Amino acid sequence: MPKPVTKATPVVTTKEVVEVRVIAFKKKTVTDDSLPKGEKEVRTKGVNGTRRLTYRVTLVDGVQTAKHLVRQEVAKEPRTQITAVGTKVDEPEQESSGCDPNYSGCVPIASDVDCSGGSGNGPEYVAGPIEVLGSDIYRLDADHDGIACED
Template identity: 80%
Template sequence: MLRTAFVAVAVLVAGAGCGTADSTEPVAVAGRVITQTVTAPTSEPPAASPTPEPTPTETPKPKVAVPVTTTKSVVETSVIPFKKKTVTDSELPKGERTIRTTGVNGTRKSTYRITYVDGKQTAKTLVRQEVTKEPRSQITAVGTKVEEAEDSGGCDPNYSGCVPIASDVDCSGGSGNGPEYVDGPVTVTGSDIYRLDADHDGIGCE
């Protein structure tokens, strides 16, 4: 009887070791039934997965604007001022001026290459230049001719009538000592260089 009970307990214990969960089984020992709880071994909990390290985020670099360079060709027209020349003319009275040839301006065409960076002009280079119209010089003549004085016949032009031209002239019959004399009256038309008009009324040798 005791042997039978021992075998039963051994069988139950062996069976309990093969389970995966707790179980309660009646056990017969020496004519008694004993209830025991057999705890089955459980597997170890799975190891916790390591927390992944955060991947560093790169800050985007600001974009650098690339300057835009452009060029274009430009043609400009400019004025060439005419020159002035002066010549003498012996046929013109002295000091008189007259234009013989009228001056005319010329024109010049210039080609430039202009450089722009982002729409702003940064350089201007002369590529080609040509004269499209030659200027014409202006020529002015200046007279040099001296007019000869008309022969007055030996009479001084400062008086009407004929007062001789001399170093000094006095009125005839007066107190003057000449060397030349004139019969009056005479009219003073210019300067009374001989002082013939004593009372300054415009009449000399009255």
């Protein structure tokens, strides 16, 4: 007669397991009108945080059969990375010579320029004839023929 097979009672154990997970830092971009347009500058460096997850793990005969989250907590808060992006647009520089590029020769850059010997009140004067190369911003070419301060 065969012997009856007796099953061993399974060994059930539980334990707590702690896992640490990374919390990725966020990125934020701000504009800055003191930086040249398109230039980037990291103002605050981003730092990852960490989260601690505690699980209750059930093992039957040494084999994991269940895993339940018991609690979670932020161990270290992440720090947002802040990057400034420049928006400053430099004004085109005036001629370093102090001469207006709209005229040939040297017509000074001033609040107003008049032809010497004319009826204007300055504060600056220029002797002609002078060729108008761009816009006649000082209205020196009275007859609009491209030559200013003609006698």
